[in-house]
Amino acid sequence: MNLRYILSFLNIMKIPGLYPIMKDWRAFIRMHFIFSAHESGLLKALSTPSNRDMLIKELNVKRPEVLDALLEVGLASKELELNNGLFSIKGKRSKAIMESNGDMLAAMIQGNVTYYSDAYRNVTNRIHGGELGDDLDKIGDLVARFSKIAEPIIKNFISSIVHGKNxxxxxxxxxxxxxxxxxxxxxxxxxxxxxxxxxxKVVRQAGENISTWGLSDRFEIRHGDIRHISGEMGTFDVITLYNLLYYFDKEARLSLINNLRDMLLPTGVLAVAMSFHSKGKDMATANLNMVNSSLKGLTPLPQLDDITSVLKKCGFGKIEIHRFMPGSTFYGIVATQN
Structure with a gap:
């Protein structure tokens, strides 16, 4: 290689910020490849090493040049490898998506490439008064899938509330x-x-899961809006709200929590687990807040004090705060009337 070209390249790499941006750009491309490979069925097809003709048949490809381009990105990003004419999965991320817990990882990538990305792509129009996104009803199933990632944390939280009670x-x-x-x-x-x-869609997913887990005789899954059917559901020992209160504005939260208090037995517990406004200290929560602020039907994330104040107004005399992770504004709240 000509020395002049090498020197020119080194001078280019001296541009302030270029190297870290290039690293981010490569991660961006990798995420989009995994999204496309999962959505198109390519990753599933490559659970068995396959050649190009096999993939064209398996995936019912009508434009082979697009498949070729996708395969090339997979090879360049090291998510795929090619040996003796057979493509197979190489990258840790793509392999993880094909494992037993891979669906929630796939959902994370799908969410980031679709509606999370949409919040940023349209921010210029929206901060100047343009219409907010109107596809909240399309993403519930996706959110339910990747929310499973917090199960170990929530399981411990719920366990501390329900353990040993009958x-x-x-x-x-x-x-x-x-x-x-x-x-x-x-x-x-x-x-x-x-x-x-x-x-x-979420109700169907939950119903199928409860059946698969053999719990249909323990739990009923219902479709509906709690604001309209709360009076017909009886009373409960525990009511849980997981990442839900930001679907309600301030007035609606007050009304909702008042209604839920009436549905609790005197010794009952209201358990809230959700992300709160981070004031710029938690990137994951700040990203969620960006999406919330960009979609119809959601509100910006509340601050922790906002929710504890509402709980007190609604007659909950004892409020415990559980911080789930260092550096995170993902909290649990346990509220009782006495």
């Missing part, structure tokens, strides 16, 4: 995948109750 009737509002109900049952075999969600 009876234990639970209402899980915004039940997502139903994993919170399973966690409650794992900690207390006396647990029964109801999971409710406003998203029909």
């Amino acid at each position: 009876p234990m009737r639970i209402l899980d509002i915004g039940c997502g995948s139903g994993v919170l109900l399973k966690s409650a049952y794992d900690s207390n075999g006396n647990a029964t109750g109801v999971g409710i969600d406003i998203d029909e």
